[in-house]
Amino acid sequence: MLFSSVEFLYYFLPVVVALYYILPQPKASPKWRNLVLLVASVVFYGWGEPKYLLLMAAQVFSGWFFGLLIEKFRGRAGSRAALIGALAVGLGSLMFFKYTDFFVANVNGLFGAAFKLPAIALPIGISFYTFQILSYDIDLYWGKTELQRNVLTFATYVTLFPQLIAGPIVRYADVARELAGREHSLERFAGGARRFVLGLGKKVLIANVLGELVDICKTNGEKSVLAVWLYIIAYAFHLYFDFSGYSDMAIGLGHIFGFEFMENFNYPYIAKSVTEFWRRWHISLSSWFRDYVYIPLGGNRVSAGRHVFNILAVWFLTGFWHGAGWPFIIWGVYFAALLLIEKFALGRVLEKLPAFVSHIYLALFVLIGWVIFDAHELPVAFERIGMMFGAGVDGGAGGASLYYLRSYAVPLILAAIGSTRLPVLAVTALEKKAPRLMTALEPVCVGALLILITAYLVDGSFNPFIYFRF
Amino acid sequence: MTKARTSLRSVLTAAVFILIIGGFFILNRAVATPETLVSERRKPAAFPELTVKTLLNAEFMGGFDDYAADSFAFRDALRTVRAFSVFDIFMQTDKSGLYRDADVGAGKFGAVPEDAIRRTAAKIGAVAATLDGLNVYVSVVPDKSGWAARDYPGFDPDAARAILGEELPGLTYIDVSEALDGGSFYKTDLHWDQEKIVDVATLLGRAMGSQPETQYTANTVGEFSGVYPGQLALPMAQDTARYLTSDATSGAAVKYLDDKTLKWVDGEMYDLEAFSGRDPYDLFLRGAQAMITIENPSATGGRELYLFRDSFGSSLAPLLVSAYSKITLIDLRYVDARALPMLVEFKPGSDALFMYSSQILGAPEILLAG
Structure with a gap:
């Protein structure tokens, strides 16, 4: 089920909120409310992928069961074996469902074989919930979190519908206390509602609209410099508003149900270097790889050569996590190369440059990265990158690209402004100057935005979530 | 003081949120779903069948998505809110290709891929090859977007003409653009207004060596609201529907297959009952029909016209009646070209005209030919 759908907003959510808050809530034992969330999450996931409910249940049970074994054999070899078992099941499932076709295709390509591609469908959200389960077992093995003996509570953690299918990747250690007992307040509920509606607006009013522009640019056949720049700028904003909007919705829903999820984005497009960009983009994934791959490999407390290897390994895996295709791998390695260049050569230079130069540098290399990311095959990426700089184009601008630039100018400008801190600064300033006005303005804006979003959903529009495929 | 204000704000924000999601939850149950979505000219999606099978294969969920959107309370008003937002807040110049233009009213543009035109041409060519002894012509109905105040990207009739010329070298192309302008079309619909296309009929007739009459009586039927106000979900001034009659049209005998x-069943050339139906353009020769014949007993010479057409042909054909003893309208979307020898006896020396709009040129797969 999509957050940005009529059935979620006006059927699922009202029922779940009502059931959740009707039930008694002893602070020390939210088991009934956890059960409501568990059942709701199963319905939420099963709505789109009923056949994969069993797979998710099996993975939940396996993660929980290996946790029991890790604890039972703590200090002995059995504990390590249990962790290896957990990793094998989790990563094995991920490899099978996400990467089998990729490996078979590459074996065919390399050795001239003709194995039939099994065409295994990717279960929605498997990359996210697998990483959540793994974080629990690894943290438990390292002694960073406590055992969860109740399988239903563990299942509630993994399947929690606000963040089940597109993150943020919530670690068990971060919500363990809230699963055992959490506070609810009107302030928290209202803040969650506000954040949810804002995220929904980012998704429906900006990301979807710019997604249409991306599709138009990719299919209208015009080969001009303006057309390819329009495409890639629209795609960059589309991706950001789609994914950060989803994260906002997840965090907002978390607040409504008493949870505090980590922030996943921090205005990445205002960064002045690639290093800074990756501290601000998909933070829960970057920190996951940092804590569970980079640091265990030795991080930066190793020789220079090993340090380079660690960075390359992490970014190879980051690219591969995003998709089973060479463009994703190249995209990951591309950022590894940029990070290494900044670390060993360019970092200090960038610090001394005027801010606008650094911003242009960052924008250029991130946009090239998105071209690779969005290409189904590498030659397409190379062709588009060439077109960005005038290679293989029919001209600077065509009638179609000029028309669409005009038609999408306002959404693009809103997206550019919305990618910065300006809106937050404006609201903060207004809050200081006219707090009474804000008391009235906030609910009016939330209501108006929700009605406007509903109008877009009811009228039907372009509405996929990009990160569902990861 | 600040805390009190913050709390009031939270109370109001939470209340608004709950009122909207809870309110629509209740309203969607309380308000009955209409039998027809009038503005969209279609029936709403029904509540899907709920069985174990439809749950497991997710058919129920897919059906429910459509049902939930179609049966949403105040659907039309919300669609209007979205249209207002697209055009007046986001200042976009179209909504998924739908536009409202100062010169030509509302319309829809869409690119017609070159490949699609070539495939349509191949189908036309295959049918034309079977028309032995006939003078075969081809023409294109331009989109009204071509006369709009803004340059909308989309169908280019000149490019289509060039492609058809390449693909169909044996056919004579007739360009009707010069007989049209932005005012030749309804402002609320994609079709041309019969009252404004007498010159098109004259031009076509001359090109095919005949002389259709040019004097008609205009008969007003009523207000005409085309497809676009509903698709755009915006209020628009309505057009006026008029149909043209003459001695030739009044004396003609119309038969529908x-x-x-x-x-073959006898019928009227202008169906006033159909005008009150779902699509008022069905006034002209009852809209979608596989085949129609119009016989003109007052014509001399016995020359016939075989008009391979889409919906634009319905309002054009009556204006060609005076020039032919018989016109056979053939819509290859509804009749397979392979069946034509059983249904039509093509008369050597007569004319055949393939005349299609961009909607057909861009969708060759819907033509049952080739």
Whole structure:
């Protein structure tokens, strides 16, 4: 089920909120409310992928069961074996469902074989919930979190519908206390509602609209410099508003149900270097790889050569996590190369440059990265990158690209402004100057935005979530 | 003081949120779903069948998505809110290709891929090859977007003409653009207004060596609201529907092919009952029909016209009646070209005209030919 759908907003959510808050809530034992969330999450996931409910249940049970074994054999070899078992099941499932076709295709390509591609469908959200389960077992093995003996509570953690299918990747250690007992307040509920509606607006009013522009640019056949720049700028904003909007919705829903999820984005497009960009983009994934791959490999407390290897390994895996295709791998390695260049050569230079130069540098290399990311095959990426700089184009601008630039100018400008801190600064300033006005303005804006979003959903529009495929 | 204000704000924000999601939850149950979505000219999606099978294969969920959107309370008002937002807040110049233009009213543009035109041409060519002894012509109905105040990207009739010329070298192309302008079309619909296309009929007739009459009586039927106000979900001034008559049209005998019994049934050239139906453009020769014949007993010479057409042909054909003893309208979307020898006896020396709009040129797969 999509957050940005009529059935979620006006059927699922009202029922779940009502059931959740009707039930008694002893602070020390939210088991009934956890059960409501568990059942709701199963319905939420099963709505789109009923056949994969069993797979998710099996993975939940396996993660929980290996946790029991890790604890039972703590200090002995059995504990390590249990962790290896957990990793094998989790990563094995991920490899099978996400990467089998990729490996078979590459074996065919390399050795001239003709194995039939099994065409295994990717279960929605498997990359996210697998990483959540793994974080629990690894943290438990390292002694960073406590055992969860109740399988239903563990299942509630993994399947929690606000963040089940597109993150943020919530670690068990971060919500363990809230699963055992959490506070609810009107302030928290209202803040969650506000954040949810804002995220929904980012998704429906900006990301979807710019997604249409991306599709138009990719299919209208015009080969001009303006057309390819329009495409890639629209795609960059589309991706950001789609994914950060989803994260906002997840965090907002978390607040409504008493949870505090980590922030996943921090205005990445205002960064002045690639290093800074990756501290601000998909933070829960970057920190996951940092804590569970980079640091265990030795991080930066190793020789220079090993340090380079660690960075390359992490970014190879980051690219591969995003998709089973060479463009994703190249995209990951591309950022590894940029990070290494900044670390060993360019970092200090960038610090001394005027801010606008650094911003242009960052924008250029991130946009090239998105071209690779969005290409189904590498030659397409190379062709588009060439077109960005005038290679293989029919001209600077065509009638179609000029028309669409005009038609999408306002959404693009809103997206550019919305990618910065300006809106937050404006609201903060207004809050200081006219707090009474804000008391009235906030609910009016939330209501108006929700009605406007509903109008877009009811009228039907372009509405996929990009990160569902990861 | 600040805390009190913050709390009031939270109370109001939470209340608004709950009122909207809870309110629509209740309203969607309380308000009955209409039998027809009038503005969209279609029936709403029904509540899907709920069985174990439809749950497991997710058919129920897919059906429920459509049902939930179609049966949403105040659907039309919300669609209007979205249209207002697209055009007046986001200042976009179209909504998924739908536009409202100062010169030509509302319309829809869409690119017609070159490949699609070539495939349509191949189908036309295959049918034309079977028309032995006939003078075969081809023409294109331009989109009204071509006369809009803004340059909308989309169908280019000149490019289509060039492609058809390449693909169909044996056919004579007739360019009707010079007989049209932005005012030749309804402002609320994609079709041309019969009252404004007498010159098109004259031009076509001359190109095919005949002389259709040019004097008609205009008969007003009523207000005409085309497809676009509903698709755009915006209020628009309505057009006026008029149809043209003359002695030739009044004296003509019209027969429709019943596609179930394959028998010819007598009918009217202008169907006033159909005008009140779902699509008022069905006034002209009853809209979507596989085949129609119009016989003109007052014509001399016995020359016939075989008009391979789409919906634009319905309002054009009556204006060509005076020039032919018989016109046979053939819509290859509803009748397979392979069946034509059983249904039509093509008369050597007569004319055949393939005339299609961009909607057909861009969708060759819907033509049952080739």
